[in-house]
Amino acid sequence: MTARANWRGTLRIGELDCPVALYTAVSTAERVAFHIINRATGHRVRRHYVDEATGEPVERDDQVKGYETEPGEYVILDADDIAEAVPDSDKILSVTAFVRSDEIDDLYMDRSYYLAAGTADARARHALVRDAMRARHVGALARTVLFRRVRTLLIQPEGDGLIATVLNTRDEIHPAQEAFADLPDLALDDDMIALAQQIIRSKSGHFDPTQFTDRYEAALGDLIRAKLAGRVPRAPPRRPAGQVIDLMAALRASAQSAPPARPASGHARRGKPQRRKAG
Incomplete structure (x- = not known):
């Protein structure tokens, strides 16, 4: 089946x-989806919007969006108000700059799309843009209205085409200090660091996406098939989480039990420069 484009426009340089x-x-359409069922009747349960004061159902045509200014007080916005406020999309993906990909922190990367030629x-x-960027080892920053918001995208060469990754805005990124503020300033023992490095070396390998599967989805599939067959599902073995009392002992045990490093799989990997990590 021919893929259907999410958006069509013009890349302008x-x-x-x-x-x-x-x-x-990237798609999540293949994930196991559930419905809510009434246990007593086996019938599907439907969700309805009701007025919180009257308890009466509210029909779709009477539902509007509201921004709460203070408890119980709202600014009402209907679909026409929102449509007029959103910048008009001229379907132009306008390149503002070419940058090294490793200048962009991973935290800014959101969802990626394939960017293909729109016409024969x-x-x-399209090939000219791809090959010129590949020769210069750069990506393009471009802006457009996408899905009712002004978005900045990073466009990069990928195989025979281009990848366009939507970037998060600065105000969507929480400062790292909020998460790491309580971390103590520790002076770690050199022997501990050496053992940790030994463990890392023993587990070194190469990224192979074929080795990464959704174990949760697989477990759900097994559970559903067992239920359909009238079998009692077998719980997978679980290793209980233990409390680490002696860090050095735990490191030594890990180093002794670590398997040898796996050889490279030979799987083709996406060749991107190493990006700078947030600190």
Whole structure:
């Protein structure tokens, strides 16, 4: 089945225009989905919106969005108000700068899409942009209205095409100090660090995405099949979490039990420069 584009527009770099189309690169559509069921009747339960004061159901046409200014007081916004407030999309993905990809912190990376040529006539221009960026080892920062919001995207060469990654805004990123403020300033023993490094070396390998599966989804599938077959599902073995009393003893035990490092799988990996991590 031919993939359906999420968005179509024009990639603009100076005076060069290239029709493009965004396609989903990551999907959760295959995940196990549940419905809410009435245990007593076996019937599906439906959700309805009700007025919190009267308890009466509110029909869809009477539902509007409201911003609470103080308890019980709202500014009402209907669909037309919101549509007028959102900047008009001219379907232009306008490049503002070319940057090294490793200048962008991983925290700013949100969802990625495949960015393909939007028409058959645009394929040569699309390839030109791809190969020029690859030769310069840069990505393009571009802005457009996407899904009713002004978004900044990082566009990078990927295989035969381009990847466009939506970037989070600065105000969406929480300062690291909020999470790490209570960490003590410790002077760690050199022997502990050496043992930790030994464990890391023993487990060193290469990223192979085929080795990463959703164990939760697999367990749910097994559970559903067991229920359908009338079997009692077998619980997987679990290792109880133990309390670490002696850190050095735990490190030594880990180092002794660590398996040898796995060889490279040879799986093709996405070649990107190492990005700077947040600190």
